[in-house]
Amino acid sequence: MSVSEDLTVPYYQQETSYYCGAACAKMVLEEIGAGALDQDDLYNDNHSHSTAESGWYSGPDGVNWTMNARKPATFNNFFVLFDQSTEDSISRKIAWTIHHYQVAPIAMVYGSAHWIVVRGYQADKAPTSSSDTSYALTGLFINNPWPPTGSSTSGIADEHISYTSWQGTYMTGVPGGHWAGSFLAVCDPEPAAKEVGRQVLEPGERRRTILDPREAIEAGLAGVERHGLLDHDSFAPAFRGAEPGEPRLVQRLDRSDSFYYVVPVRQRDRTSGIVSVGGLDARYHQAAALPEDSDWDLDSLARDAIRERFVGSRILVEGSRVRVPIRPEAVCVYPTLVWRPCRESLSPSYPFAMITVGDQRFYVRSDGQVFSRLHTADRGI
Known part of the structure; x- marks a missing residue:
């Protein structure tokens, strides 16, 4: 059992x-x-x-x-x-x-x-x-x-x-x-197991193409139900009866050809929870119940929203006095969101939009903060 x-x-x-x-x-x-x-x-x-x-x-x-x-x-x-x-x-x-x-x-x-x-x-x-x-x-x-x-x-x-x-x-x-x-x-101080034990993988198989958003929603909600979160005191209020929002595809920057979807769920005009699934295998990754006062929102990272916010502005490069102009003819907003573990985001639920201007990249987090580099060498932060 x-x-x-x-x-x-x-x-x-x-x-x-x-x-x-x-x-x-x-x-x-x-x-x-x-x-x-x-x-x-x-x-x-x-x-x-x-x-x-x-x-x-x-x-x-x-x-x-x-x-x-x-x-x-x-x-x-x-x-x-x-x-x-x-x-x-x-x-x-x-x-x-x-x-x-x-x-x-x-x-x-x-x-x-x-x-x-x-x-x-x-x-x-x-x-x-x-x-x-x-x-x-x-x-x-x-x-x-x-x-x-x-x-x-x-x-x-x-x-x-x-x-x-x-x-x-x-x-x-x-x-x-x-x-x-x-x-x-x-x-605790008791000795750990010395042998490798039985393991069961999350359901899902890798495919050649990325899931479409509808499949991501289905896989995410199925994972929430399969793990009993609809009956868990901390998660049920966020997920039971909630409606899925628009899934956002995220690419891992630290791994080759690795993607996941972040699927928000909504209740009473607010995002109440998040569920993530593999973008190529539909495997359930994780879920989070958001507090009532949470400001979590990935809509601000949509490509059109990023272009509207930054085109015509300048962004400061960390550690320099250079402010790079963002011109409509010379800016690329990456088609997916991106993430890797770093000082700027230590949770896969907080990915970035990535802007490229020439050889300079900028990373925009969902709270609006902009970074010209991601710090990945810190230990114990």
């Missing part, structure tokens, strides 16, 4: 562009009874104890140190940084910590870029031990602290990710340095 466990974990956005580790520590520490701690203090703890390797904002060893140093006296366990050699092993470790210890782990995603809280999991059955490999994970519930507070983009407290998307987009392993090739999470 399938199982779905989703812990009650408070949600906080990170207070700066590099406070993801501090925000995640705050969420989990409050969950276990430490109260709402200050992100400045937590970041200082994380950063000053990230000693295994330089160049991290919140390094893995620093986050683990903070969790143990700041846990309340009433918490009768401790945290361990797991650096596993496979995604399967760390994902099962995460599920066991949630199921057995009822504590949300903190996981490193997008290579070495970002920390998130994993507050829940779905599987075909519950794990029976930390070494159990007989069950198949199907989904995860996360708290992603991005974007920073003070930005004009609001955070999303309720997100569900298919296990297939978790494998392909989120838990991809550290690409280099001290933890090269490792899959990282701060969890």
Whole structure:
């Protein structure tokens, strides 16, 4: 019998562009009874104890140190940084910590870029031990602290990710340095599984052509229903009875020939939720329930809207005094939206419109901010 466990974990956005580790520590520490701690203090703890390797904002060893140093006296366990050699092993470790210890782990995603809280999991059955490999994970519930507070983009407290998307987009392993090739999470101390267990892919097959918008809507809504989100307290109000809006096709900039659709759903004249599906295989990726005051909207990134806003203006190139004129005869708005994990967007639900003028690219986020480059080398932000 399938199982779905989703812990009650408070949600906080990170207070700066590099406070993801501090925000995640705050969420989990409050969950276990430490109260709402200050992100400045937590970041200082994380950063000053990230000693295994330089160049991290919140390094893995620093986050683990903070969790143990700041846990309340009433918490009768401790945290361990797991650096596993496979995604399967760390994902099962995460599920066991949630199921057995009822504590949300903190996981490193997008290579070495970002920390998130994993507050829940779905599987075909519950794990029976930390070494159990007989069950198949199907989904995860996360708290992603991005974007920073003070930005004009609001955070999303309720997100569900298919296990297939978790494998392909989120838990991809550290690409280099001290933890090269490792899959990282701060969890309970029990040993992780050593063998690779049973896995079940999200339904869908790769095709030669990209889905049309109608197919994207059908695949997205089918995924929401298949994962039981229509009966989930956090997601049902956003999706039950909602009408799909216009799907937006997004191309991954960091992968060859990789596309996904973002499908908004609407209730009472507002966008209440988002669902994403693979653009070439119709596999469900993830869903999010948006808060009542969310300003999430991709209509401003439509090609006509971008041309209307920018043609005749000038855009400043970061790190220079150059302001590039946007002339109607010499500007290209890319036909799809684009995304890759970067400082400017650490969620696939916030893609960019891409403008090309000569050899210069500009990226426009849905909140209207414009960037002349995407920063992709930061670690632990």
